[in-house]
Amino acid sequence: MGAISGIYMINSDKDAAPAGSSIFGKMKACSFQRTGEWTDQFVHLGCGIIYNTPESKMEHLPRCNESQTLVITADAIIDNRAVLLEKFKLESGKSSVITDSELILRAYETWGYSCPEHLIGDYAFAIWDAGKEELFLARDAMGSRTLYYTYEAGIFSFCTIETPLLGLFDKQAELNEKWIADFLAIDGIQHEMECEETVYRDIYQLPPAHYGIVNAEGFSKKKYWEPLRDIKPIRFKTDEEYVEAFNRCFSEAVACRLRSAGETGIFLSGGMDSGSIACVAAPKLAEKGKKLYGFTSIPVPEFNERPPRMTIYNESREVGLIAEAYPNIDITYSSFADKNCMTDIDELIRIFEQPYKIFQNMTWYHSFLKMAAARNCTIMLNGQTGNNTISYGNFAVHLVTLSRQGRIVSAARELYGFSRLVNEPVTKVLKSAIPVVLPHRLKLWKNRTRLREFDRFTNVVVKRSLVGKWNVTDRLDQIEANTPISRFPDYEEDRKARTSPLPFTHIGAVETKLSLANGITIRDPSRDKRVFEFCMAIPSGQFVRSGQERYLLRRAMKGVLPDPIRLNIIAKGLQSADWMYRLAPIWPEVLAEAEQALEKGSLEPYVEVDKLKENLAKASGDVSKAEDSLVRSILTAVIFSRFIEDFKRQYS
DSSP states (O other): OEEEEEEEETTOOSOSHHHHHHHHHHHTTSOOSEEEEEEOSSEEEEEEEOOOSTGGGGOOSSEEOTTSSEEEEEEEEESOHHHHHHHTTOOGGGGGGSOHHHHHHHHHHHHGGGGGGGOOEEEEEEEEETTTTEEEEEEOTTOOSOOEEEEETTEEEEESSSGGGTTGGGOOOOBOHHHHHHHHHOSSSOOOSSSSOOSBTTOEEOOTTEEEEEETTEEEEEEOOOHHHHOOOOOOSSHHHHHHHHHHHHHHHHHHTTOOSSEEEEEOOSSHHHHHHHHHHHHHHHTTTOOEEEEEEOOOTTOOOOOOTTEESOOHHHHHHHHHHOTTEEEEEEOOTTOOTTTTHHHHHHHHTSOOSOHHHHHHHHHHHHHHHHTTEEEEEOOTTGGGTTTOOOHHHHHHHHHHTTOHHHHHHHHHHHHHHHTOOHHHHHHHHHHHHSOHHHHHHHTHHHHHHOOTTTTOOBOHHHHHHTTHHHHHHHTTOSOSSOOOOOHHHHHHHHTOHHHHHHHHHHHHHHHHHHTOEEEOGGGOHHHHHHHHHSOGGGTOBTTBSSHHHHHHTTTTSOHHHHTOOSOEEOTTTTHHHHHGGGHHHHHHHHHHHHHHTSSTTTBOHHHHHHHHHHTSSOGGGSOHHHHHHHHHHHHHHHHHHHHHHHHO
């Protein structure tokens, strides 16, 4: 894996090489272990390779097929290699020398445009088909690798990252005001409301599960995988069959991600997602005499705030249980006491190529990647998507589903089971359940006075004129963001939300860019397409039973994940609980920087100046006692102002 780039001069007599080499040259800031370029008069392809799997060491990209009619550049790890090797009748004994790009080429030769439907893994690739005079591009179904493009005046350019596409042919680089309005308007860590837009004007993303075709007729794209349409229901006769099928699928997903050219690391918390991945991965690595390097974030030692009931700030005890059960797991605990949300802003802006709002966890996340890379880890596992797949199980969703289906007895049984689990009276549980099952329209009617007074932009500082100009409110409605009344979906509605490409787009961009910056590839078994499809195909009752959430994973991990973690239904870990505490020593400097940004005027086109000034005044005291939303709005403004100033320096 690594990064790719390319340019296609459609119906042009211009030479593609100069512009193509310029795009590729801007990517070389990444630490590639091998680079390559290919060109003819109208097409230029580039590839930078990072050795992350044994097969990647043998990749020479871009490369041609045997007949010299196809040329591929690829950023890819293909996980269903065994299936493809058998399909193409390639000798299994020589599988280690068959690269992933060769498998992709053969898939294209065999299935044409539908080849992505037969590929499982993390990938983005482009194939120049000389016979058709056509460029074919594809991005994996889960959006784990990025692919950005521009298309204007008969010139199509693409790249794994965005900034190399800026300023092509002396075109002035511009920011996308619509994207910025959305970014600043969302009350939360989400960056965008649409999959294809970016912070840069005229630079777009190929969405997850899409392929694109570029030829004399122009550029077109098509979605090749539609989860709600393509995933067929799975129904077994017994609970045991569900567990057995899940374990086969999950074990394969983990095993595929242990193909490492070096060591394997994991972001390890005390929860079920990363814990389950670690406990399945460790024995597989032990068979090869290898370790699994775990990296766990803990609060700074002097942080002594008492956590709320059912919350764990320091998960080292739970992680220790995993390490005790699997001796080949080597744990590193670190608080990175010298870091806070402000420490690496400039570096992270350069890496993400945009402003960002995920600053709370970046204190340790980015630092652990550096540490893991220094220990020769080339693969870093996480369980980022686990809550929507392997450990899914939402009691409220299950209760609403039963209620809407008229299954009152089943709903009552679930409430009784839940009351026993949490050791609370049934009457108290029932009282809490009423707002959950109450129809949303009725809740809106009951709260109509409050809704008339509600301002959905209270916690953000986006300029109100931009909200109207770009119809931001409509898009917030579409993703149900910044809402005053919680809406509890049933299982099918929640399933639709879980299959939304927006989270995949967000996570894919973050992980791809951090991977490139650190020379280590982030991979998530809980986001494996096969695991995802299985978890979307089985009924709600497999995820919640007798009030117990995460029911499938609890059964599947019996004897695998230590029971204090597997059977824990009360407490949940909260990482970065000390993020505001860390800011206290430098908070006056943060406020001063925000005030200076206002004085410079660079924020004025995008931010409600009076609102930000009001927030600064409210937060002028002890930051550890300020409201989270207030602090987040100020930090978002500071990060955004730094991005704007950096953009001006480079492109104005």
